[in-house]
Amino acid sequence: xxxxxxxxxxxxxxxxxxxxxxxxxxxxxxxxxxxxxxxxxxxxxxxxxxxxxxxxxxxxxxxxxxxxxxxxxxxxxxxxxxxxxxxxxxxxxxxxxxxxxxxxxxxxxxxxxxxxxxxxxxxxxxxxxxxxxxxxxxxxxxxxxxxxxxxxxxxxxxxxxxxxxxxxxxxxxxxxxxxxxxxxxxxxxxxxxxxxxxxxxxxxxxxxxxxxxxxxxxxxxxxxxxxxxxxxxxxxxxxxxxxxxxxxxxxxxxxxxxxxxxxxxxxxxxxxxxxxxxxxxxxxxxxxxxxxxxxxxxxxxxxxxxxxxxxxxxxxxxxxxxxxxxxxxxxxxxxxxxxxxxxxxxxxxxxxxxxxxxxxxxxxxxxxxxxxxxxxxxxxxxxxxxxxxxxxxxxxxxxxxxxxxxxxxxxxxxxxxxxxxxxxxxxxxxxxxxxxxxxxxxxxxxxxxxxxxxxxxxxxxxxxxxxxxxxxxxxxxxxxxxxxxxxxxxxxxxxxxxxxxxxxxxxxxxxxxxxxxxxxxxxxxxxxxxxxxxxxxxxxxxxxxxxxxxxxxxxxxxxxxxxxxxxxxxxxxxxxxxxxxxxxxxxxxxxxxxxxxxxxxxxxxxxxxxxxxxxxxxxxxxxxxxxxxxxxxxxxxxxxxxxxxxxxxxxxxxxxxxxxxxxxxxxxxxxxxxxxxxxxxxxxxxxxxxxxxxxxxxxxxxxxxxxxxxxxxxxxxxxxxxxxxxxxxxxxxxxxxxxxxxxxxxxxxxxxxxxxxxxxxxxxxxxxxxxxxxxxxxxxxxxxxxxxxxxxxxxxxxxxxxxxxxxxxxxxxxxxxxxxxxxxxxxxxxxxxxxxxxxxxxxxxxxxxxxxxxxxxxxxxxxxxxxxxxxxxxxx
Numbered sequence: 005x006x007x008x009x010x011x012x013x014x015x016x017x018x019x020x021x022x023x024x025x026x027x028x029x030x031x032x033x034x035x036x037x038x039x040x041x042x043x044x045x046x047x048x049x050x051x052x053x054x055x056x057x058x059x060x061x062x063x064x065x066x067x068x069x070x071x072x073x074x075x076x077x078x079x080x081x082x083x084x085x086x087x088x089x090x091x092x093x094x095x096x097x098x099x100x101x102x103x104x105x106x107x108x109x110x111x112x113x114x115x116x117x118x119x120x121x122x123x124x125x126x127x128x129x130x131x132x133x134x135x136x137x138x139x140x141x142x143x144x145x146x147x148x149x150x151x152x153x154x155x156x157x158x159x160x161x162x163x164x165x166x167x168x169x170x171x172x173x174x175x176x177x178x179x180x181x182x183x184x185x186x187x188x189x190x191x192x193x194x195x196x197x198x199x200x201x202x203x204x205x206x207x208x209x210x211x212x213x214x215x216x217x218x219x220x221x222x223x224x225x226x227x228x229x230x231x232x233x234x235x236x237x238x239x240x241x242x243x244x245x246x247x248x249x250x251x252x253x254x255x256x257x258x259x260x261x262x263x264x265x266x267x268x269x270x271x272x273x274x275x276x277x278x279x280x281x282x283x284x285x286x287x288x289x290x291x292x293x294x295x296x297x298x299x300x301x302x303x304x305x306x307x308x309x310x311x312x313x314x315x316x317x318x319x320x321x322x323x324x325x326x327x328x329x330x331x332x333x334x335x336x337x338x339x340x341x342x343x344x345x346x347x348x349x350x351x352x353x354x355x356x357x358x359x360x361x362x363x364x365x366x367x368x369x370x371x372x373x374x375x376x377x378x379x380x381x382x383x384x385x386x387x388x389x390x391x392x393x394x395x396x397x398x399x400x401x402x403x404x405x406x407x408x409x410x411x412x413x414x415x416x417x418x419x420x421x422x423x424x425x426x427x428x429x430x431x432x433x434x435x436x437x438x439x440x441x442x443x444x445x446x447x448x449x450x451x452x453x454x455x456x457x458x459x460x461x462x463x464x465x466x467x468x469x470x471x472x473x474x475x476x477x478x479x480x481x482x483x484x485x486x487x488x489x490x491x492x493x494x495x496x497x498x499x500x501x502x503x504x505x506x507x508x509x510x511x512x513x514x515x516x517x518x519x520x521x522x523x524x525x526x527x528x529x530x531x532x533x534x535x536x537x538x539x540x541x542x543x544x545x546x547x548x549x550x551x552x553x554x555x556x557x558x559x560x561x562x563x564x565x566x567x568x569x570x571x572x573x574x575x576x577x578x579x580x581x582x583x584x585x586x587x588x589x590x591x592x593x594x595x596x597x598x599x600x601x602x603x604x605x606x607x608x609x610x611x612x613x614x615x616x617x618x619x620x621x622x623x624x625x626x627x628x629x630x631x632x633x634x635x636x637x638x639x640x641x642x643x644x645x646x647x648x649x650x651x652x653x654x655x656x657x658x659x660x661x662x663x664x665x666x667x668x669x670x671x672x673x674x675x676x677x678x679x680x681x682x683x684x685x686x687x688x689x690x691x692x693x694x695x696x697x698x699x700x701x702x703x704x705x706x707x708x709x710x711x712x713x714x715x716x717x718x719x720x721x722x723x724x725x726x727x728x729x730x731x732x733x734x735x736x737x738x739x740x741x742x743x744x745x746x747x748x749x750x751x752x753x754x755x756x757x758x759x760x761x762x763x764x765x766x767x768x769x770x771x772x773x774x775x776x777x778x779x780x781x782x783x784x785x786x787x788x789x790x791x792x793x794x795x796x797x798x799x800x801x802x803x804x805x806x807x808x809x810x811x812x813x814x815x816x817x818x819x820x821x822x823x824x825x826x827x828x829x830x831x832x833x834x835x836x837x838x839x840x841x842x843x844x845x846x847x848x849x850x851x852x853x854x855x856x857x858x859x860x861x862x863x864x865x866x867x868x869x870x871x872x873x874x875x876x877x878x879x880x
Contacts, residue, residue: 021052021055021056021059022173022177022180022181022184023173023176023177023180023181024052024056024059024170027045027056027168027170028056028059028060028063030043030166030168031043031060031063031143031166031168032063034141034166035064035067035069035112035114035141038138039164040141040164040165040166041135041140041141041142041162041164041165042135042141042142042143042144042159042164042165042166043060043141043142043143043144043165043166043167043168044120044142044144044145044146044156044159044160044165044166044167044168045057045143045144045145045146045168045170046145046146046147046148046167046168046169046170047145047147047148047169047170047171048147048148048170048172048205048307049147049148049205049207049244049248049307050205050206050207050208050244051170051171051172051204051205051206051207052170052206052207053145053146053147053170054118054119054145055206056170057116057118057143057145058116060114060143061073061114061116061143064114064141064143065114068111069111069112069113069114069141070111070113070114071113071114071115071116072113072114072115072116073116073118074115074116074117074118075118075119076117076118076119076120076121076122076123111139112138112139112140112141113139113140113141114141114143115134115140115141115142115143116143116144117131117142117143117144117145118144118145119145119146119147120144120145120146120153120155120156121146121147121153121156122153123153123155123156125153125154128153128154128155131155132155132158142159142165144156144159148307171204172203172204172205173202173204173205173206173209174204175195175199175590175591177204178195178198178199178202178204178209179195181206181209181210182194182195182198182209182213182229185210185213186213186222186229188224188227188228188229189227189228189229189622190228190229190230190231191228191229191230191625191626191629191630192590192600192604192626192630193230193231193600193629193630193633194229194230194231196590197231197235198212198213198231198235200325201235201324201325201326202324203323203324203325205324207244208241208244208324208326211237211238211240211241211244212235212241214238215235215236215237215238215241216231216233216235216236218236218238219233219236220233221233221234221235221236225625225628225629226659227621227622227625227628227629227647228622228625228626228629230629230633237326237329237330241326242330245324245326245327245330246330248306248308248327249308249327249330249331251306252302252303252306252308253299255278255295255296255299256278256299256302256303256308258277258278259274259277259278259299259300259303259309260303260308260309260322260327260331261331261335261343262274262277262343262346262347263309263320263321263322263328264322264327264328264331264332264335265328265332265335265340265343265344265347266343266344266347267321267328268319268320268321269319269320269321269347270317270318270319270320271300271311271318271319271320273347273350273351274296274300274320275296275297275299275300276296276350277296277346277347277350278295278296278299278300279295279296300320304320307323308322308323308327309321309322309323310322310323377403377404377407380399380400380402380403381399381403381412383395383399384396384399384400384412384415385415387399388415388418388419393419393420393596394419396415396416396418396419397416397419397420400412400415400416400419417455421454421455425634450482450485450486450489452469453466453469453470453486453489453490453493454489454492454493456469457492457493457496457497457638463493463497463674466493467490467493470486470489470490470493473486474486474487484510487506487510488507488510488523488526490506491503491506491507491510491523491526492526494506495507495526495529495530495533495675496529496638496673496674496675497673497674497675501530501534501711501712503526503530504527504530504531504534507523507526507527507530510523524543524547524550525547525564525565525568527543528540528543528544528547528565528568528572529568529675531543532568532571532572532575532715533675533676533712533713533714533715533716534712534713534714534715535575535714535715535718535742535743535744535748536743536744537571537572537573537575537576537715537744537745538572538576538744538745539744540568540571540572541569541572541573541576544565544568544569544572547565548565564598564599564602566585566588566589566603567589567599567602567603567606569582569585570582570585570586570589570603570606570607570610571606571609573585574606574609574610574613575715575745575747576744576745576746576747577745577746577747577748577750577776577777577778578746578776579610579613579614579776579777579778580777582606582610583607583610583611583614586603586606586607586610589603590603590607597630597634597636598636600630601627601630601631601636601639602639604623604624604626604627604630605623605624605627605639605642605643605646607619607623608620608621608622608623608624608626608627608643608646608647608650609646611623612646612649612650612780613719613747613778613780614777614778614779614780615778615779615780615781615782615783616779617650617653617654617780618650618654620646620649620650621647621650621651621654624643624644624646624647624650625647627639627643627646628640628643628644628647631643637670637671638673639673640666640667640670641667641668641670641671641672641673641680642673642675642676642679642680644663644664644666644667644670644683645663645664645667645679645680645681645682645683645684646679646682646683647660647663647683648660648661648663648664648667648682648683648684648686648687649682649683649685649686649687651663651683652683652686652687652689652690653686653690655690657687657690657691660683660686660687660690661687663683664683664684664687667680667683667684668684674711675713676708676713676715676716677707677708677710677711677713677716678703678704678705678706678707678708678711678713678716678717678720679704679708679716679719679720680704681700681701681703681704681707682701682704682720682723684700685697685698685700685701685704685723685727686723688700689727691831691835692828692831692832692834692835693828693845694727694728694824694827694828694831695824695828695846697727698724698727698728698729701720701723701724701727701729702724702729702732704720705717705720705721705724705732705735708720714739714742714743715743717739718736718739718740718743718748718751721735721736721739721755722736722751722754722781724736725754725755725758725784726780726781726784728824728827730758730759730761733755733756733758733759734755734759736751736752736754736755737752737755737756737759740752740755746772746776747776747778749772750769750772750773750776750778751773751781753765753768753769753772754766754769754770754772754773754781754785756769757769757785757789758785758788761792762792763789763790763792763793763796764789766785766786766788766789766792767785767786767789769785770782770783770785770786770789773785822860822863822864825856826856826859826860826863828846829842829846829853829856829857829860830857830860830864830872830876831876832845832846833857833860833869833872833873834869834872834873834876835873836869839853839854839857860872
């Protein structure tokens with residue numbers, strides 16, 4: 005699961021063309037239509053216009069169209085008088101008798117003019133003349149943000165020219181391109197990093213991957229690629245970015261420099277800065293009216309800045325985060341401080357009217373090195389409420405060490421906690437641990453208890469700390485916060501019923517908003533584990549509003565509720581909506597390790613229930629990658645077990661076996677009890693050991709039932725039925741009938757159909773499961789229905805005395821009439837196990853195995869083990 009890639013890796017020389025199928029199909033239709041004279045592809049620099057045009061020219065050439073390429077540029081020559089001779093060499097062949105229109109459309113010369121924005125005025129006439137000829141088809145690219153020559157504008161108005169605009173890649177497109185470049189998926193953290201830096205720009209994304217690769221900052225863990233170090237700009241990318249930034253004047257340059265240091269600045273402040281840029285003092289007298297606004301408009305038109313509206317106020321930021329890296333390289337340290345002080349002064353002069361202005365000013369002065377301690381502390385608390393934990397740490401680092409208090413240390417610990425730096429959190433809390441409240445609604449011991457749980461400390465140690473500390477707490481609210489943390493630990497450790505009961509008792513005691521948020525969030529987890537997902541989903545809306553209204557620091561960010569929504573929707577069976585919610589959460593730009601881990605895990609579990617094993621493998625591997633990166637071990641048994649199950653059903657048994665072994669090496673979390681054995685069970689099944697697979701799942705079911713985790717119990721019972729343990733159908737039906745949601749009802753119907761061996765009811769259950777997106781169980785139910793129907797047909801055929809009719813089905817499908825024991829032996833024999841090996845594994849005599857094999861051969865109409873393997877591999 006870790007280490008270097010198993011094979012030597014090299015980036016492909018040619019960038020794969022990703023996500024442009026619609027444009028390719030549009031070009032094909034246009035080229036085949038004699039009424040269309042050309043196609044113009046327009047996009048931002050680096051969007052892939054030239055790459056797509058090259059691909060289209062190759063396609064045209066493969067279709068026997070003559071092609072001509074002309075690449076323009078600032079220093080390249082124009083089209084010139086040689087165009088006639090170059091195009092003339094590609095005149096269409098004589099008509100073959102199918103009509104002039106079709107022949108011309110089929111054999112037109114494709115003229116590629118790359119970077120049409122550099123077309124010289126003197127070349128517009130010849131190009132216009134050639135475009136009017138029936139035998140020519142124009143393919144042109146235009147780069148946005150560099151002005152539009154009159155001829156290009158003329159093309160935009162023509163009805164016989166098709167215009168294709170290449171938008172930036174979305175996150176899915178970025179993921180596909182990364183897979184094409186690297187040969188495998190990347191983990192969610194790497195995807196988020198590269199997606200945020202490239203902003204959908206194909207060339208920038210490719211260069212970022214190149215930089216990571218050559219710096220040795222990419223590692224493959226057997227399933228996913230991960231960025232293990234900072235992004236490194238390649239020389240080509242640095243030149244590209246510097247070229248874009250160097251085309252602006254001095255007024256625009258100072259605007260860009262400020263944005264590179266301050267990230268987001270109001271348009272009013274930027275216009276003020278640009279107006280005063282000629283002054284030696286950046287806050288001195290302004291220049292001519294309107295100068296600053298014109299500079300900002302130019303920067304936006306060129307795609308160098310982005311403007312966003314917030315009510316009546318507009319802010320700007322650099323269009324690409326990488327612009328900041330390039331700009332900061334050329335700003336000396338002293339000038340950086342002057343720029344930051346100047347912006348802080350502008351915020352002060354404008355009255356710091358917006359809530360974020362205080363934080364912005366404090367951050368600027370902290371970096372400049374002259375912020376007042378009171379301002380730093382106030383800004384740190386504001387950053388904590390806004391969940392900007394990196395800012396919290398930077399602001400607290402700027403405080404003189406002599407001003408550190410228990411409140412500042414708790415604030416620092418909470419910021420470290422959200423970033424996943426749990427070892428440092430515990431070290432700080434252990435030193436500053438106090439038994440009195442700190443005025444922040446949560447004593448340090450509560451923070452330490454929660455932190456200890458995530459770092460993998462034994463539950464007994466955590467509960468002992470809680471018991472020892474509780475008598476010393478001075479207030480009822482502090483004791484309640486401690487009790488709620490203890491209930492949360494119990495709940496997450498596999499005792500949702502007990503934890504839920506404790507939270508119910510605590511609800512009658514005095515509390516604070518902070519305490520209620522913790523209790524309500526823990527209650528949601530308990531409801532989902534208890535099979536009451538409808539109740540949980542109903543409460544998330546109320547809790548989300550409560551969290552957003554809160555003005556006090558809290559342990560759980562509102563986005564955590566999105567993860568709980570995914571979990572509840574999955575248990576209800578609204579699998580498509582669950583995945584849509586998960587994708588939205590993953591794309592929201594926020595990165596908080598605990599949230600990312602649980603979101604990836606819940607996506608994997610949703611994909612497993614839906615039968616999307618390849619997606620489940622990806623998300624479970626992502627869970628593991630994030631967890632290992634920050635040292636979070638609690639979830640690893642569940643994640644490795646889910647990964648093993650997915651690998652097993654996908655046929656990668658060696659990798660599944662490694663994942664099972666790793667899952668066993670970690671202590672169980674307790675939450676979702678029994679699911680840590682799922683991978684082991686499906687590995688047995690993949691290797692033909694059906695009896696062992698059922699035994700493992702029966703053990704898992706007992707663990708889930710004992711812990712009162714009904715959702716996990718229902719999942720495990722369902723998989724037992726899928727493996728043919730039909731004697732458990734009654735247990736699944738009884739359990740599912742008592743749980744909430746359409747998925748529970750569909751599983752109860754499936755269990756009832758299996759219990760009665762009713763083909764018609766199995767079909768109904770299969771359709772109900774398929775409608776929910778639970779395709780794996782739906783397919784199993786439908787297959788079982790077909791098998792039952794075929795067995796019925798076979799019994800009826802025995803009464804026909806050899807008669808045949810067109811409507812009679814053929815004989816049994818391979819394996820449909822095998823008993824459970826025969827199926828176990830057949831699978832092992834098909835996997836090239838000898839009779840002696842099969843007998844030893846199943847505790848049978850060799851003679852019994854040989855006799856059973858002969859019976860299997862007769863039933864399936866085969867003569868040897870090779871034919872047996874082929875018969876079992878045929879689709880049923």
